[in-house]
Amino acid sequence: MQISKGVEWAVHAASMMAALPEGRGLKAAALAHYHGVPTAYMAKQLQALSKAGIVQSSRGAHGGYRLAKPATDISLWDITAAIEGHGPAFRCTEIRQNGPCGLKRKDCKRPCQIAAAFSSAERAFRDSLKAVTLAHIGLQVVRDSEPEHLSDIMHWLESEVMPLSDTP
Numbered sequence: 001m002q003i004s005k006g007v008e009w010a011v012h013a014a015s016m017m018a019a020l021p022e023g024r025g026l027k028a029a030a031l032a033h034y035h036g037v038p039t040a041y042m043a044k045q046l047q048a049l050s051k052a053g054i055v056q057s058s059r060g061a062h063g064g065y066r067l068a069k070p071a072t073d074i075s076l077w078d079i080t081a082a083i084e085g086h087g088p089a090f091r092c093t094e095i096r097q098n099g100p101c102g103l104k105r106k107d108c109k110r111p112c113q114i115a116a117a118f119s120s121a122e123r124a125f126r127d128s129l130k131a132v133t134l135a136h137i138g139l140q141v142v143r144d145s146e147p148e149h150l151s152d153i154m155h156w157l158e159s160e161v162m163p164l165s166d167t168p
Helices: 005-017 028-035 039-051 076-084 113-130 134-144 147-160
Strands: 055-058 064-067
Touching: 005 028, 005 039, 005 064, 005 076, 005 134, 028 039, 028 064, 028 147, 039 055, 039 064, 039 076, 076 113
Parallel strands: none
Antiparallel strands: 055 064
16 A cells, blocks of 8 residues: 555645634645745645545735644544545455356355455554544654754744634
8 A cells, every 4th residue: 555645745734723722723835845845736736635524724915724623533544544545555356256166156245365464454554543633743753852842843834833713
C-alpha cells in the first residue's frame, strides 16, 4: 500500500493548524510556503479536508483555514480517508475462478484466504491510524523538537496567522 504525498501534506498542514489560537487561520499559500510544496496542490488537499469536515475555510481578504474540531477529535485515519477515500486498498477480483483449474462460483462460498488476510491487515492498519490524533502528533513534536526550532515555528506562525471572518 502506498499513501500519497497528499496525505502527508494534509497531515502536516492540519498539524500546523492545531497550533493556531481560536478564531485564527492560515492561508493555503502560507501553508504551502512553510512546507515547500506547490500552493495549488496544497489547496487541493485543504479542499478535501474541508469537504470531510476536518478543516473550516473562510473566504475573502480575511480568509484562510483552521481546524473545524479539536485536534483530539481528528485522527490520522480521518485525514487519510479524506484524501484517499474510504474504499479498501485491496479489492479481490475472484481470480481463483479463472484459468484451467478455476473454482466454480458456487464453490466460492467463503472469501478466499488471500482476500481475508488482506482485509485483516487493512483493518489493523486503519485501527492503528484511528488511534493517533493530531493532538498526539503535536505533543510528540513539542517533546522531540529543540526549543530553538519550536521558537522559530511560533515566530513564523505569529507572522502568518490572521483573524478569520466567520463567512464560510
